[in-house]
Amino acid sequence: MLHLARYALILPAVIVMAVYLPMLFDMSFGERVPKTHLFYSPVSKKFIWRDKLLRPAEESLEEVHHAQFVQMDQDGKRYTRQEFEKLLPFIYYKNMELWGLLPLKIDGASFDKEAIRADRQVVELKPKQIAGRSPDEQVYPLLESQPDAARLAFPEERFRLAGGLEFINADFNRPDQELSRKFNQALKKAGVAFPLRLAAGNNTILKPFDNGFFLVDASGAVFHLKRVKGEPWVVKTPIDPALGVRSIKVSENRRKEFRALLLSNDDRLFLLSSDNYRLTPLPLEGYDPDGMDFKLIINPLYRTAVYSDDKIIRAVVLDKDYRPLVSYQHTMPGAELTPAQSVFSYLAPFRIDLEDPNSGYFAFQLKGWGTHSLIALAWAAALFLVYALRRRSGGTGIWADGLVVLLTGAYGLIAVTVLPLEE
Amino acid sequence: MFRSILLKEYTKLKAFWLAGLALNLCVAGYVLVALRKLFALDHAEVVWYRVIHLGQTFYDPFMYLPVITGLFMAVAQFLPEMKNHRFRISLHLPLAPHLIVLGHVLVGLGAVVLILAADLLALAAMTSLYFPAEVVAVTLATALPWLLAGLTAYLGAALVLLEPGWRLRVFNLAVSLGLTGLFLHQGAPGAYQRILPLLFILVLAFTPSVLLPAYRFRYRKD
Amino acid sequence: MEFAIEVDGLRHSYGKRVIYRDLNFKVPRGKVFALLGKNGVGKTTLIKILMGFLRPAGGACRILGDESHNLSPETRRRVGLLFEGHLAYEFMSIESVERFFASFYPQWQPELYYGLTDKLGLPGSHKIGNMSEGQRSQVVLGLIMAQQPDLMILDDYTMGLDAGYRRLFLDYLAEYLAEGDKTVLVTSHIVQDLERFVDEVIFLEKGGLATQMPLESFLRGFRQYCLPKDNGVKTPRRGAAIKNVEESRDEYLLYSFEGPEAVGRCLAEQGFASQKLEIRPMSFEDAFIGFTGRY
Numbered sequence: 001m002l003h004l005a006r007y008a009l010i011l012p013a014v015i016v017m018a019v020y021l022p023m024l025f026d027m028s029f030g031e032r033v034p035k036t037h038l039f040y041s042p043v044s045k046k047f048i049w050r051d052k053l054l055r056p057a058e059e060s061l062e063e064v065h066h067a068q069f070v071q072m073d074q075d076g077k078r079y080t081r082q083e084f085e086k087l088l089p090f091i092y093y094k095n096m097e098l099w100g101l102l103p104l105k106i107d108g109a110s111f112d113k114e115a116i117r118a119d120r121q122v123v124e125l126k127p128k129q130i131a132g133r134s135p136d137e138q139v140y141p142l143l144e145s146q147p148d149a150a151r152l153a154f155p156e157e158r159f160r161l162a163g164g165l166e167f168i169n170a171d172f173n174r175p176d177q178e179l180s181r182k183f184n185q186a187l188k189k190a191g192v193a194f195p196l197r198l199a200a201g202n203n204t205i206l207k208p209f210d211n212g213f214f215l216v217d218a219s220g221a222v223f224h225l226k227r228v229k230g231e232p233w234v235v236k237t238p239i240d241p242a243l244g245v246r247s248i249k250v251s252e253n254r255r256k257e258f259r260a261l262l263l264s265n266d267d268r269l270f271l272l273s274s275d276n277y278r279l280t281p282l283p284l285e286g287y288d289p290d291g292m293d294f295k296l297i298i299n300p301l302y303r304t305a306v307y308s309d310d311k312i313i314r315a316v317v318l319d320k321d322y323r324p325l326v327s328y329q330h331t332m333p334g335a336e337l338t339p340a341q342s343v344f345s346y347l348a349p350f351r352i353d354l355e356d357p358n359s360g361y362f363a364f365q366l367k368g369w370g371t372h373s374l375i376a377l378a379w380a381a382a383l384f385l386v387y388a389l390r391r392r393s394g395g396t397g398i399w400a401d402g403l404v405v406l407l408t409g410a411y412g413l414i415a416v417t418v419l420p421l422e423e
Numbered sequence: 424m425f426r427s428i429l430l431k432e433y434t435k436l437k438a439f440w441l442a443g444l445a446l447n448l449c450v451a452g453y454v455l456v457a458l459r460k461l462f463a464l465d466h467a468e469v470v471w472y473r474v475i476h477l478g479q480t481f482y483d484p485f486m487y488l489p490v491i492t493g494l495f496m497a498v499a500q501f502l503p504e505m506k507n508h509r510f511r512i513s514l515h516l517p518l519a520p521h522l523i524v525l526g527h528v529l530v531g532l533g534a535v536v537l538i539l540a541a542d543l544l545a546l547a548a549m550t551s552l553y554f555p556a557e558v559v560a561v562t563l564a565t566a567l568p569w570l571l572a573g574l575t576a577y578l579g580a581a582l583v584l585l586e587p588g589w590r591l592r593v594f595n596l597a598v599s600l601g602l603t604g605l606f607l608h609q610g611a612p613g614a615y616q617r618i619l620p621l622l623f624i625l626v627l628a629f630t631p632s633v634l635l636p637a638y639r640f641r642y643r644k645d
Numbered sequence: 646m647e648f649a650i651e652v653d654g655l656r657h658s659y660g661k662r663v664i665y666r667d668l669n670f671k672v673p674r675g676k677v678f679a680l681l682g683k684n685g686v687g688k689t690t691l692i693k694i695l696m697g698f699l700r701p702a703g704g705a706c707r708i709l710g711d712e713s714h715n716l717s718p719e720t721r722r723r724v725g726l727l728f729e730g731h732l733a734y735e736f737m738s739i740e741s742v743e744r745f746f747a748s749f750y751p752q753w754q755p756e757l758y759y760g761l762t763d764k765l766g767l768p769g770s771h772k773i774g775n776m777s778e779g780q781r782s783q784v785v786l787g788l789i790m791a792q793q794p795d796l797m798i799l800d801d802y803t804m805g806l807d808a809g810y811r812r813l814f815l816d817y818l819a820e821y822l823a824e825g826d827k828t829v830l831v832t833s834h835i836v837q838d839l840e841r842f843v844d845e846v847i848f849l850e851k852g853g854l855a856t857q858m859p860l861e862s863f864l865r866g867f868r869q870y871c872l873p874k875d876n877g878v879k880t881p882r883r884g885a886a887i888k889n890v891e892e893s894r895d896e897y898l899l900y901s902f903e904g905p906e907a908v909g910r911c912l913a914e915q916g917f918a919s920q921k922l923e924i925r926p927m928s929f930e931d932a933f934i935g936f937t938g939r940y
Contacts, residue, residue, distance in 0.1 A: 005521075514698075644699070
């Protein structure tokens, strides 16, 4: 009983230390290293980026307080902030205007403010946004896509997937049988095989227009559903059910080039075009949707797909037809342990993180650091051996304590010595 | 004999339990009034948007309530036992120490659980008045870790109060605070959903630790 | 089993402060023992160890054969403890506390409990928390009596009790002891009471020395001598036959287990004229103070 009680305190103590000690250490000594901002310059035709360095650069082009930030290109050439922005005129077009550099002349073509604004778009897909990686809304609003007013408005109902669609009226908090029946009939007519498996929409009214929902049915076929003047409007898309849809992220942008990003079960990413629902594959070598942020930056000349985990950022430059032109990869300064993290990695063998930047769900994530972890375990075990020999008591219980230290390093060592074994 | 201990602790805690329950019901009443006000001020679908899409937690006052309830019950139960170390009377009873402590903790924990169950029930009932079942489920999944935090707060406070030595008292306090904090991280509603069973096991695993100070009452050398 | 309490080579210290190095005494069954000592000699620590709420750093302390910090429930059933300040469950009433404790002790004798508590003239539903310490002590002593333990450890039982109740309690105690084979260990601030029922005394002295003797031999053999001051600068020192020396305005008080000749010889060796030495009778309390020293 005494042993049970003791380990009932040691186990939570180890978990609590593994969660909070690294966090406290980070807060006291660590610094957050943001991800690299990587771009392709339409001016120099080079990849160009901004980094925060772990150690300040020896020679800086700018005043001291910016010394930790560097702007650089793939040839290692450094730029000042202004030079950097001038290399990315489509992004910093408002500054270009201020500096009197509009209209731009690139490759013989001329771009004024309106032309730039009309052909700019950024679409992102973060691991958190993939279906099943965050708590889902589960009940969705189907907006009126041709409203009488200038602004979009929420309907009184939301629908859930219950085989077909089931609309629930918000005023009464009760299912609206009539509306549900109407929509399910329309879906059935369009060839939907119930039950529906996935509904993807953009559930806000803060968007220029409404493009409705994409629904995936039991057979894997994808349907496009809108509410037009209160009536269901359904289209069966030509997407091959064999593709297997994992997630769809709807994009409602004035450019109206594509309607959504579509992630297949085999982790390929597609653009779902506005005309005829064609799928355009994005050539993203080594893309892992569960661990990488994806961003597609569109400007009047190029599309740049940028995707990164927490160590390496990659970019592929595509032409207007999404054919790859040139690609690049860059190891981010954050890939390296900061000096403080490096010290800590010798002190304790692992950390436990509750929050996961790539998921909307909390999880107990045990993170070790390879050989450093082994060293951290080794010294803790050695210290424990000295401690055990000096106490020369405890009998078999000391072995259990030893095992705890061997598995949890400094955390276990602190716990078993603060709560000494009683004979 | 074991029953006598349960009965004794019940006698001790009855009034405090009613006070704790009353406090919790007051908060539940307040949340209900605030919820009604939300729907009175805005269209229902807009409130739904805020709660479902933006993750507004209208039941925020429930976040720290279980912790407060757990602390309150533990203090009501064990602080008087610490005055002149009155707990020695119980520990001298002719019963194994783990049964003596278990008896105390069962009643205290039971009292906390009953109040928290009332909270959960109230929250489920008022949420289902205004929202679909999906929202009720997410709301409960969001509030459950808070309730578990109430249990660790009770156990932690018992652990700190019963421990006779100062050094371990500080250690117990740190572990209990940290553990309780694990259940109160801010995330999207439902973020704890997938580790709820694990958290529950963690609370269960932590429970026997309350025995340790009872043993220490006899075994300590300082 | 012969001894109710066996203290064997007991060692204890708080950090660097050593309380006992090697404390030894034994309490045979069937007797009443008083544990006496000035403040600061480790009496509280010893009581804690005897009651089983502190583990000695070394040596052994056995209560009815069990290690005191590890008493089996069965042994605990045979030991009655009275904690300093008459600790009790204040949230319980006169009746409910009796019912509670009765469930733990098969030999429970409710008439002993109610014999004491009925004298309070309070209703059975009266809360212990609403009582004076004197009233509460009646309840606590009643509970211990009803328990019928083989060994009672009573820490400062007289605190808060007036003379009448102390007498009443002693009567009950006498009844309890009449059965034979029951052992009592008491500490008390009011020494003269003890004279009436204690069989043996254990004097605890600084540095962890314990002197154990029958009360009778202490009262008979320990003597007080007085020696008028002779304006000399010297003061008699303790040692050899002289156990202790106290000083008043115009005389020295010498305490010894020895007869006048031995004390006289001892004084002569220190250079004092012993002609004026005379024996002066004293009470138990005087003797206690004489033995342990005033300050």
